Amino acid sequence: MPDLSRHDLAALARDAGLTVTGVTTPEPFDGDREYIADHIQRGHTGGMDWFTTQRAAESADPRTLHTTVQSIVSVGVPFWAGRHEPPDDGVLRGRIARYAWGRDYHRVLRRRMERLVESIETAVGRPVEARTLADTARAFDRAIARRSGAGWTGKNSMVIVPGHGSWVMLGELYLDIDLVPDLPLNRNCGRCAICIDRCPTGAIIEPYRIDAPRCISYLTIEERGPIDRALRPLTGDWVFGCDVCQEVCPYTQAAQPVDDADFAPATVENVFPSLELLATMDHDTYVAHFAGTAVTRAKRRGLARNAAVALGNSSNARAEPILVDMLAGHDEPLARGHAAWGLARLLGANACPVLERHQRTELDAYVRDEIHFALAEMLA
Numbered sequence: 001m002p003d004l005s006r007h008d009l010a011a012l013a014r015d016a017g018l019t020v021t022g023v024t025t026p027e028p029f030d031g032d033r034e035y036i037a038d039h040i041q042r043g044h045t046g047g048m049d050w051f052t053t054q055r056a057a058e059s060a061d062p063r064t065l066h067t068t069v070q071s072i073v074s075v076g077v078p079f080w081a082g083r084h085e086p087p088d089d090g091v092l093r094g095r096i097a098r099y100a101w102g103r104d105y106h107r108v109l110r111r112r113m114e115r116l117v118e119s120i121e122t123a124v125g126r127p128v129e130a131r132t133l134a135d136t137a138r139a140f141d142r143a144i145a146r147r148s149g150a151g152w153t154g155k156n157s158m159v160i161v162p163g164h165g166s167w168v169m170l171g172e173l174y175l176d177i178d179l180v181p182d183l184p185l186n187r188n189c190g191r192c193a194i195c196i197d198r199c200p201t202g203a204i205i206e207p208y209r210i211d212a213p214r215c216i217s218y219l220t221i222e223e224r225g226p227i228d229r230a231l232r233p234l235t236g237d238w239v240f241g242c243d244v245c246q247e248v249c250p251y252t253q254a255a256q257p258v259d260d261a262d263f264a265p266a267t268v269e270n271v272f273p274s275l276e277l278l279a280t281m282d283h284d285t286y287v288a289h290f291a292g293t294a295v296t297r298a299k300r301r302g303l304a305r306n307a308a309v310a311l312g313n314s315s316n317a318r319a320e321p322i323l324v325d326m327l328a329g330h331d332e333p334l335a336r337g338h339a340a341w342g343l344a345r346l347l348g349a350n351a352c353p354v355l356e357r358h359q360r361t362e363l364d365a366y367v368r369d370e371i372h373f374a375l376a377e378m379l380a
């Protein structure tokens with residue numbers, strides 16, 4: 001059987017659109033398993049119910065998933081494409097995290113990894129037993145990238161890839177081929193702690209450790225119910241994910257721009273979406289703007305909820321009529337409840353008349369609770 005050199009592998013990966021690679025062994029990730037078990041036990045994975053100690057133990061041992069695995073190839077797609085500013089068009093706009101601007105990265109990575117498996121099969125001259133993974137609960141993408149030398153771990157817990165910073169989405173191939181493993185990179189943040197200081201919600205509770213229930217990414221994407229009231233003022237204009245701890249990182253600021261059509265946004269609404277659009281869109285409008293992007297993970301109701309919070313945080317009088325209409329007529333109670341909060345945040349005591357009126361007419365118990373809290377907070 002022909003050998004596959006590290007050099008050949010990198011070239012095949014590049015041809016498949018995977019510009020970041022590293023190779024590691026299938027030995028269990030024992031240190032990461034212990035770290036994650038402790039992390040779960042301390043409550044830092046919050047409401048992500050799929051994140052169990054049992055599941056983490058299985059993911060930590062690649063052979064549990066793929067008994068014949070001999071090597072793991074860590075792959076990554078960089079996506080920094082230069083700075084973008086919101087248009088100066090008078091529209092109140094939110095912010096979507098950069099990784100979700102274009103096509104859903106799960107599909108992009110999967111397609112490219114499948115292409116890579118095909119070209120590896122041609123190169124080694126036999127069918128390969130392969131498993132391709134990206135952002136599943138079955139593997140630790142970052143730990144694999146770190147051990148394979150594809151990148152190193154920053155204090156914001158992101159894997160930082162030389163030349164691209166942390167603007168890289170990760171995946172891996174479990175293969176029944178014996179490849180020579182790479183060494184981990186000997187890099188670290190040194191004395192820098194900018195990301196810890198600048199995280200808007202204080203979610204980086206210590207170097208390398210994120211308290212997910214405080215992270216804006218969790219709050220705007222994974223949280224299915226109401227957003228913690230104490231954290232709403234801190235989420236600013238983020239309506240899907242958050243990039244702050246990456247934007248402030250010196251390594252990430254030095255990233256090389258890449259031109260990857262799959263990560264390019266279709267319209268401005270996929271980068272800086274109109275908050276009114278998010279607050280009022282019906283199912284068809286939602287599909288027209290966001291189908292095929294990772295943003296659908298938040299669902300239409302989650303985006304409306306997040307828009308209500310961003311409108312409340314906007315300190316802009318144009319947000320008032322949008323929030324008033326939302327409170328009066330949005331079909332999702334979750335959105336109406338957050339609109340009540342948004343009005344109180346935006347108008348202070350001036351929101352009392354409209355909130356009191358809705359307190360009398362609102363039929364949903366959760367929304368009435370939100371109105372009650374908003375009024376009580378103002379009185380306090």
Ligand code: B12
Pocket residue numbers: 031032035036039097098099134135136137138139140141142143146153156157158159160166167168169170171207208209210212215217218222240241242243245
């Ligand atoms: C759950 C999850 C989240 C959660 C929790 C994140 C967290 N940091 O705990 C939430 C929803 C908050 C989240 C947010 C984001 N996520 Co996320 N997320 C995941 C997921 C599904 C699992 C991560 C996990 O297991 N976390 C638990 C922690 C404890 O483990 P870990 O960070 O993976 O691994 C670290 C530990 O093992 C640690 N470690 C191991 N041993 C030891 C020992 C010691 C002593 C110490 C100190 C540390 C340590 O080092 C590892 C590397 O950082 C992965 C996909 C996957 N399957 O891996 C994507 C993933 C981590 N997310 C990703 C992204 C892009 C994001 C966001 C940037 C999205 C956004 N823009 O809003 C933010 C970033 C927030 C942040 N600073 O981490 C990328 C990261 C790519 C990269 N270059 O690092 C991943 C890998 C998805 C992918 N396939 O590309 N995410």
Ligand code: SF4
Pocket residue numbers: 156198199200201202203204210214215216217241242243244245246
């Ligand atoms: S993604 Fe945002 S909220 Fe989460 S840790 Fe980074 S800066 Fe903090």
Ligand code: SF4
Pocket residue numbers: 154155156157188189192193194195196248249250251
């Ligand atoms: S901002 Fe500083 S501390 Fe945070 S990841 Fe980047 S280099 Fe490390």
